[in-house]
Amino acid sequence: MASIRDVAKYASVSVATVSRVLNDKGYVGAETRKKVEAAIADLNYRPNEVARSLFKKQSKTIGLILPDIMNPFFPELARAIEDTASKLGYTVILCNSDEDEEKAQRYIDVLLQKYVDGIIISSNTILEKTIRELNIPVVCIDREISKEIPTIVVDNKKGARMATRFLKEKGRRKIAHIRGPMDIVNANERCEGYREVVSGEQWFKESYIVNGNYRMETATEVVLELLRQHPEIDGIFAANDTMAIGAIKAAYQHGLKVPEEISIIGFDGIALGKASIPELTTIEQPLYKLGQTAAKVLIKLIKGQDIEKTFYQFNVQLVERDST
Ligand code: RIB
Numbered sequence: 049m050a051s052i053r054d055v056a057k058y059a060s061v062s063v064a065t066v067s068r069v070l071n072d073k074g075y076v077g078a079e080t081r082k083k084v085e086a087a088i089a090d091l092n093y094r095p096n097e098v099a100r101s102l103f104k105k106q107s108k109t110i111g112l113i114l115p116d117i118m119n120p121f122f123p124e125l126a127r128a129i130e131d132t133a134s135k136l137g138y139t140v141i142l143c144n145s146d147e148d149e150e151k152a153q154r155y156i157d158v159l160l161q162k163y164v165d166g167i168i169i170s171s172n173t174i175l176e177k178t179i180r181e182l183n184i185p186v187v188c189i190d191r192e193i194s195k196e197i198p199t200i201v202v203d204n205k206k207g208a209r210m211a212t213r214f215l216k217e218k219g220r221r222k223i224a225h226i227r228g229p230m231d232i233v234n235a236n237e238r239c240e241g242y243r244e245v246v247s248g249e250q251w252f253k254e255s256y257i258v259n260g261n262y263r264m265e266t267a268t269e270v271v272l273e274l275l276r277q278h279p280e281i282d283g284i285f286a287a288n289d290t291m292a293i294g295a296i297k298a299a300y301q302h303g304l305k306v307p308e309e310i311s312i313i314g315f316d317g318i319a320l321g322k323a324s325i326p327e328l329t330t331i332e333q334p335l336y337k338l339g340q341t342a343a344k345v346l347i348k349l350i351k352g353q354d355i356e357k358t359f360y361q362f363n364v365q366l367v368e369r370d371s372t
Pocket of ligand 1: 190288289290315
């Protein structure tokens, strides 16, 4: 039995275009419409009963595409989104993209086939153009794609400045930074915030900034190497909590006491930070509020209601525990 993807392939158009033709919603050129209708006829495509019943109605379902469900930050975010959506009468379909553009695109196609009413996305690989072509409401969370698309984030640069200044106030004078991936806006902003505080310092060296990928194991490896090369380092600002926990492990493996000989601070405020030894000092994002706002904004858009703004930037706060 032919699927919507088969029709799209046969007509050499996207699944979103086929969906627009089927729903008779949004712009489709006359030529393209003809091609899609011919493909539907040639392949004898019949949308299933569930989809048929959704054609003119809302499915009361939203898609949530997250980049890495192994990172505890994202399940915590998903929890808030699901709670809020559920209270407002919507079901959430969770998709894990593994930061892979093709996988994200496949999930988008599947969500369109399921006639979701809207999608919440955290991605640094999906293009603005792709989102615009979906023709259903989309809200970006945590990772900014374009200021034109409704987006929910925190003030990353300010948080990074707070973290780095805090290490200085603690008397640390050789502070390193484990940055997040180069292609993620929030990782770049956190790195800029760190630079703003340390670049004027005599002790600052470019090699105090090392690349991480927001994952714990990689952070342990890069921090071990950093400490071998720069034994003078006495403070680390990691761009997220999982990397900070990886850095604590590296410090212990290198024979350093945290916080006596080296202070470590993270960013996120995940619950796991309270379970590490020592407990992690961090820049806490209002995780629940972020998820709640994303769900509320998306559902307003689905209902055709006005939203106050497209760019929601929340404040962060420093939570001092034992790693500093
Ligand atoms: O821990 C995951 C990180 O990726 C977080 O800091 C979050 O802001 C994200 O982009």
